Amino acid sequence: MMNYRALNWFKQKFPQNYILRKPFIGMIIVAVFCYLFTILYKPRHTNSSDPFSYEVTMAIYLLALMPPLYITIRALKLFPVFKSKESWTLLKELGFPLILFLILGVWNYFFGFIMENTEGRWNIYTFLDSVRSTLITGTLPYFLFTIQNSRYLLLTKASDPNKDNHINEKCELIHINSKLKKGDIRFNPESFLYAESNGNYVIFYFLKNDKIEKEMVRNSIGDIENQLSEMPYLMRTHRAFIVNLKMVILKKGNSSGYRLKLVGTDAELPVSRQNITNFDKVEQDLQKSQLAIGTN
Template sequence: MKILKLLDQQFPFLDSVRNRWILIIFSLVFSIFFINVFVPWNINRWNNDSGIEEFIHLSGFGVIAALVLLISQFSIRKLVRLKHFRIWTFAVWVFCELFVMATLFSFYQASWDVNINRFFQDIPNSFKYTLLAILIPYSLIILFLSYVTQKSKLKQLAETKDLDDKAGLINFMDEKGNVRFSILGDQILYLESADNYVVIYYKSDERLAKQMLRNSMKNIESFLTNSNFKRCHRSFMVNLQKIEFIEFEKSTCRIKLFGLENFIPVSRKFFPEFRSFTIR
């Protein structure tokens, strides 16, 4: 189940047009450089070219790879209306891209005149070489985009906290870093995780209201560090200013919040830290 949840997570690094162009251009430049400088698998001996003709021929592999990525990331994604990847759809998508590249490389190497029987014999090796060559720039650029995205999110989180400290507002962002709604901090009672969502419970006109946010409790906890909110359970965070009383037991406790009938549990994992934080 954990593996299925992991595979079903969002993969946002190729959502923007800018990031897709970065992938395509970097793959083109890297492939042309790599194949001409390092000449993997003695690929320069597969044909009788030399000099500028050899450079043009070898560079053709990089151009083909870039064209496949261009068509895949723009035309085909638009055709199938795929705006956002999940990890599993991204993996399948990359596999299909690599297979198409391997097929075109086989035809290109044979000057577009391929015998079907020979093609099926060559395609496994062609796919292997494509996998080894193209995954290098693909992996590098995904790591780079992941770093840039996370850095941007952290910066946005810091700016958001600084901007709204005076107003007492807390801006809640989804897993992509987009602000979905803002709530006064002193109106919030507690937060509860529910699958891939976090539910924020707050007071509105003396009644209990809630808002759902697509994000993880871990991300929200990180965002609310050094605030009045404290994680007390795998599924709960509470506003320390809204605690009416705490009922302690041997190695755990439960919390009663103002205006709330049900108790909020404190798990054994969070009990020591929570106890030291509340009892002074």
């Protein structure tokens, strides 16, 4: 039973790491972080290479590492298991850097034949040490972004779009009235992402089987808000948007307004200044309720 729960935990939806979503910027972040780390802490078995100083040697190593780092990220993301960020899971988030930096460790080992004295270098100990050092140092900046996204795990039970369809069907459907005959819609709140006002219509966005689906209703966003009033987590965050707060995986901004990123979409949805106080309250209540569920 415990193994089954652990497996399901690793299969939970998880935001893809920023370094993977933005590989060019990620390449720079990793290089800068690793350079500062090696300069400040000087890991074991890192030496200068005549005629260069230790600092210059590390800089050359990391500059040489940047192109293969970028290329390897791009290449690994071509494989079906890592291709879709919409189907990203915690297991993929943890497994990707291990493969990535193991490959780069091999690269660093062979690059060392150019930078250092080759006498006595061709042995398994030096090879393993090179791979180990690259793996440890390289995964540090990567996992900083993983830790930043880890709060999403607290909301997974309520917002996981990876649930089986037969389970979702047991949830009570929401009925939305339209001003057009036969224009009403029904939907499962677990699949609802957000609704956007578009003239005399409101467009509903859903995440179903890792794909975005849309439905349009002739009505005002204000009337839709009233119809959803019994579900505080389906909140009007802006004059043109209603958002499912259970689907939020990233919030950024300040007292002037927030921008929200939701599961399965690259769109950034606004929270206007006048809605910030209410948003913060609903978000805190939601996190407390999900934390309580997780401890049961």
